[in-house]
Amino acid sequence: MTAPIDTAVAEKVPRSNTGLLALYRQMRRVRTFEERVGELFVRGQSAGSMLHLSIGEESAAVGVASLMRDGDTFTTHHRGHGIFLARGADPNRMMAEIGGKEEGYCRGKGGSMHIADMGLGHLGANAIVGGGIPAVVGAGLASKREGKGAVSIAFFGDGAMQQGILYESMNMAALWDLPVIFVCINNQYGMGTRIEQATKGRALHERGLAFGLNSETVDGLDVRDVRAAAGRIIDGARGGTPGFLAVECYRFFGHARMDKSPYRTPEDEERGRAKDPVGFARKALVESGESSEAVLDALDAEIAREMDATIDFTVAAREPALQTMFRDVYAPGEPEPESVAARIDRILAGD
Amino acid sequence: MxxxxxxxxxxxxxxxxxxxxxxxxxxxxxxxxxxxxxxxxxxxxxxxxxxxxxxxxxxxxxxxxxxxxxxxxxxxxxxxxxxxxxxxxxxxxxxxxxxxxxxxxxxxxxxxxxxxxxxxxxxxxxxxxxxxxxxxxxxxxxxxxxxxxxxxxxxxxxxxxxxxxxxxxxxxxxxxxxxxxxxDLAAPAPEWGKARVHRTGDDLVIVTYSRQLHHALAAAEAMARKGVEATVIDLRSLNPLDFDTVRAHVERVGRVMVVSEGVMTAGVGAELSARIHEECFDFLAEPVIRVCGEDIPISVSVELEKNSVPTAAFIQTAGEKLVGLRSAA
Missing domain, CATH: 3.40.50.970 (Thiamin diphosphate (ThDP)-binding fold, Pyr/PP domains)
Structure with missing residues (x-):
């Protein structure tokens, strides 16, 4: 893509997922969204303190999601905002869910760590490390039966590489030739524990190979590399050979909002943050002449406005009505659980 | 059939x-x-x-x-x-x-x-x-x-x-x-979530489920030979829980045993007992008795295993104590 782009760009930036500019745009959207999540928390509008930002991991989210199609499904871990956004989520409804509001994807009941959307094939974020992984085996069974080439992708962090459920799931996926992919976003930290403190086996793709999966490890610095590797793995899965992809990243900030990262030094962080997929893509766009600082500034400003609006949307959104508390424990039409207060009143009414 | x-x-x-x-x-x-x-x-x-x-x-x-x-x-x-x-x-x-x-x-x-x-x-x-x-x-x-x-x-x-x-x-x-x-598999299915009353008697109610139903029924037959008539309720499902059926019989009879194979503490029997006490308090002639598994692991020994959980004889003994020895009447 060499055509010059004027500064009124934002609407003209191609929304197809192919070129670097489009990938940059999505990565910037992820980063800016995450920054706004942090602001929402600071403003006291977030429903919880359990907010895990994916800043530094944008290439993994965007590189893989850019290859997903209608009908594909996925699960994410607790640090999954970027993946869902890159897959096409409405950032307003995402932010409202993080704020615990009725307008959110899950009507305020799920929040950051349990966001889901069946429309986009998001089978759910998960707050249990590894907890969302085996669902893609089941989704893969369903997809294989249907025979339309849809894949199901489990996203998780390096922390889950030490959970047994991953290996049970990889084994089943390989055994049954399922259209399933396991994507480990290795941000080097499981909460405060560096991967070197968690395992000796740090060539993560070797674990996939051991189960007979197409497996690669890719550096997350250049989203084009991630996308290329993901393309190989996903194509394999669509053809019936499941895969594993590890994307090497760096978690720019603490585990959650309250974590000031006492387990690493500012020097460590500076070194780690050199692996910045957003900055790298921006530089590459300018240096190649594919874009310019001015164009990208305008794009960034447009994205900032889009993401600013998510906070306004969330602040204005409604709290779920109290009576919705008992809804959706069971299917619609089933009796809802009786509240403790109602039960007490009923018991004592006879006296 | x-x-x-x-x-x-x-x-x-x-x-x-x-x-x-x-x-x-x-x-x-x-x-x-x-x-x-x-x-x-x-x-x-x-x-x-x-x-x-x-x-x-x-x-x-x-x-x-x-x-x-x-x-x-x-x-x-x-x-x-x-x-x-x-x-x-x-x-x-x-x-x-x-x-x-x-x-x-x-x-x-x-x-x-x-x-x-x-x-x-x-x-x-x-x-x-x-x-x-x-x-x-x-x-x-x-x-x-x-x-x-x-x-x-x-x-x-x-x-x-x-x-x-x-x-x-x-x-x-x-x-x-x-x-x-x-x-008769072609017969109409029972209503989902509804307990089944296998036997009706006026002296005590036994609320149970799974295999203990059969022990409870055997105990009830044995008690009947001594003139004690038990109502035996099989819950069938614990969620949904048909408490309406339990309540109706407890309020009529006033003496209740909850029989379960699971260990007693914080078990199904505890939940049932709590609900019966709360909801049927004015109708109880005696405290609800839990006849449950002992609070121990299960042994391989046939004798130890058998006596770790309620037997028909044990249920019968407990039932007779409930209606007889401790009767307020």
Whole structure:
């Protein structure tokens, strides 16, 4: 893509997922969204303190999601905002869910760590490390039966590489030739524990190979590399050979909002943050002449406005009505659980 | 009417459900070629093939987790957990995923799966293959819990479980598989979630479920020979729980025993006892008595095992104490 782009760009930036500019745009959207999540928390509008930002991991989210199609499904871990956004989520409804509001994807009941959307094939974020992984085996069974080439992708962090459920799931996926992919976003930290403190086996793709999966490890610095590797793995899965992809990243900030990262030094962080997929893509766009600082500034400003609006949307959104508390424990039409207060009143009414 | 075993009734329920709905599939250890550790699925592999009876590696958490994902993707999986004692292995997928997905996701999707398993004593299977862990399940909102005691219920409750929109944990009793009964599978199914009153008497009420129904009925017959008449209620399902039926009989009779094979402390009996005390307080002539498993692991020794859980004789003795020795009348 060499055509010059004027500064009124934002609407003209191609929304197809192919070129670097489009990938940059999505990565910037992820980063800016995450920054706004942090602001929402600071403003006291977030429903919880359990907010895990994916800043530094944008290439993994965007590189893989850019290859997903209608009908594909996925699960994410607790640090999954970027993946869902890159897959096409409405950032307003995402932010409202993080704020615990009725307008959110899950009507305020799920929040950051349990966001889901069946429309986009998001089978759910998960707050249990590894907890969302085996669902893609089941989704893969369903997809294989249907025979339309849809894949199901489990996203998780390096922390889950030490959970047994991953290996049970990889084994089943390989055994049954399922259209399933396991994507480990290795941000080097499981909460405060560096991967070197968690395992000796740090060539993560070797674990996939051991189960007979197409497996690669890719550096997350250049989203084009991630996308290329993901393309190989996903194509394999669509053809019936499941895969594993590890994307090497760096978690720019603490585990959650309250974590000031006492387990690493500012020097460590500076070194780690050199692996910045957003900055790298921006530089590459300018240096190649594919874009310019001015164009990208305008794009960034447009994205900032889009993401600013998510906070306004969330602040204005409604709290779920109290009576919705008992809804959706069971299917619609089933009796809802009786509240403790109602039960007490009923018991004592006879006296 | 035809004579049938509990095992064959379960198999027939699976067969009929699979024939009727091609999204129904069975997934678990030894469910296909082997035919199930207790033979429940024997023959179904030949009938329905490897895509409908999926033999798995020994990976209980992923079996349940795969069933969750399949259920969210339009299939109706029956995951088999060979022993309920392994439920701890699967508790994340069952308790954190299956049970909560509809709620966490704001009602977008349900998890219409059945987890078939079996529990209880009776085969000298030891401390890790003989437990009654239904309280673990009952303690988790979002999970239905069904425990059939009769051949007819084995068939009908499994068919009904396979039509539920929410996850059902279906716990069979290992000592009942060879039990025979004349059943008419074409007869109308019982109402889902409704207890069955097997016997009506005015001296005490025995509330029970699963295999202890048969011990309770034997005890009731023995007591009847001494002039003590018991009402015996089989709950059939613990979620939904038909407390209306329990309440009606407790209020009429005023003396109640809750009989369960699970250990006493914080168990199903504790929950039932608490509810009866709360809701029927003015009608009770005596405290509710829990006749439960002892608060100990199960031994391999036949004698120790047998006496770790209620026997018919033990239930009878407890019942006679409740109506006689401690009677206020």
């Amino acid at each position: 035809a004579e049938m075993t509990y095992r064959d009734a379960l198999k027939q329920a699976l067969r009929d459900a699979m024939a009727e709905d091609d999204t129904v599939m069975v997934i678990g250890e030894e469910v296909g070629r082997y035919g199930g550790a207790y033979g429940v699925t024997k023959g179904l592999y030949e009938e329905f093939g490897p895509d409908r009876l999926i033999d798995t590696p020994i990976s209980e958490p992923a079996i349940v987790g795969a069933a969750v994902g399949a259920a969210m993707s339009g299939l109706r999986p029956v995951a088999e957990l060979m022993y309920v004692d392994f439920i701890g292995m699967t508790m994340d997928q069952l308790g954190n995923q299956a049970a909560k997905i509809r709620y966490m996701f704001g009602g977008q999707v349900g998890v219409p799966m059945v987890l078939r398993t079996q529990g209880g004593t009776g085969r000298s299977a030891g401390a890790q293959h003989s437990q009654s862990l239904e309280a673990y399940v009952m303690h988790t909102p979002g999970l239905r819990l069904v425990m059939p005691a009769t051949v007819s219920d084995a068939y009908h409750l499994l068919r009904q479980s396979l039509r539920q929109p929410d996850p059902v944990v279906f716990i069979e009793h290992k000592a009942l598989y060879t039990m025979k009964e004349d059943v």
